[in-house]
Amino acid sequence: MRRTATGMLVLMAAIFIFSARYLEVHPAWGYVHAFAEAAMVGGLADWFAVTALFRRPLGLPIPHTAIIPENKDRIADTMAGFLRDNFLTPQVVARRMAAMNLAGAVGSYLADPKARNDGRVRAGAGELAVEVLESLDPDRLGTQVRSGLAAQIEKLEIAPLLGGMLEAMIADGRHKLVIDKIIRWAGLVLEDNEGMVRDMVHKRANAVLRFTGLDERLANSVIDGLYKLLAEVLVDPEHPLRDKIEEGLEELAKGLREDPEMQERVERMKVELLNNPAIADWWQGVWERIRARLIKSIRESGGTGSGYMGETLAELGSALRDDLRLQQQVNRFARRTAVGIATRYGDQIVQLVSETVRRWDATTLTGRVEGAVGRDLQFIRINGTLVGGLVGVTLHGLMAIFA
Secondary structure (H helix, E strand, O other): HHHHHHHHHHHHHHHHHHHHHOOOOOOHHHHHHHHHHHHHHHHHHHHHHHHHOOOOHOOOOOOOOOOOHHHHHHHHHHHHHHHHOOOOOHHHHHHHHOOHHHHHHHHOOOOOHHHHOHHHHHHHHHHHHHHHHHHHHHHHHHHHHHHHHHHHHHHHHHHHHHHHHHHHHHOOHHHHHHHHHHHHHHHHHHHHOOHHHHHHHHHHHOOHHHHHHHHHHHHHHHHHHHHHHHHHHHHHHOOHHHHHHHHHHHHHHHHHHHHHHHHHHHHHHHHHHHOOOOHHHHHHHHHHOOOOHHHHHHHHHHOOOOOHHHHHHHHHHHHHHHHHHHHHHHHHHHHHHHHHHHHHHHHHHHHHHHHHHHHOOOOHHHHHHHHHHOHHHHHHHHHHHHHHHHHHHHHHHHHHHHH
């Protein structure tokens, strides 16, 4: 297509030279000459416009040329700003979480007979239950177990415990599965918001990009680049983005253990959860049946608690699934947690995206964008040649009529 567009320009130049010799022979040659002359001007102008998007025409340092290579860093900042404004703001995260019924989903899973019989679920819950129950004062269990347990939980600083658990998870490498889930979730979010990405690129593109229709191709390139980045991170265990995410998790764990402000927020959420009447009603019915047998049952069954732990989890699942007030409380807790993470670490994620795009080679980026747009760029040159020729013929005809 590039050779076709260039060949058409050369043809117009040949017709222009040839027709100039026969202007006096017949008036029709004037129209041919005007068409060829204007077509050359239109073709050259559009050649310059298309070339100026990706490189300097003829290598000359003409201002406002090589637009994409010269603005690579600005494109990176625009992409980062788009992610910050449309994906990682507390308002967006809160709106997304508000549309999710996390507690209901967990409750439905736990209430499912398949989950009840899943040994891994029962074993994990059993180990956690043993650790919690063994940390309580035995003298306070007795007849006051419900109030005593609530008092112990209120005294227990949850944030440092969660921070320690997160650090242990990172040390054992178990966080990698969580990172994979996050990456896949990010891909689904991008897929659901492709239209928003395209609108943002269209609105922020300059007049030249919109005039040539390159903004749509650029939007496709941006989306494809993001998908490629997520795919690379997913398959490459040594990708720099994974390192950044791990750094964020390490900082989160450190904040849970050392940041008073974060600890205060976690404690406040814990108190709100404990004070929920639905929690108290559910706990009063369940605890009286499990307190005497729970530890013994778990230890005798090697951590799985025989079938009793499955029954308990099923009751918890039923409560989460059927109790709307409990669902609202748990979902509010999850939403606040997600919003806090976005508020605290959103800028770091955005900075990582910006730095990654900035490290891209300008020549490679330009070649990929130009290759993606492909034939349409040359059709711009062809159309410019033809439209220019038609304008030339029209002007020549008007001059012949009114001269």
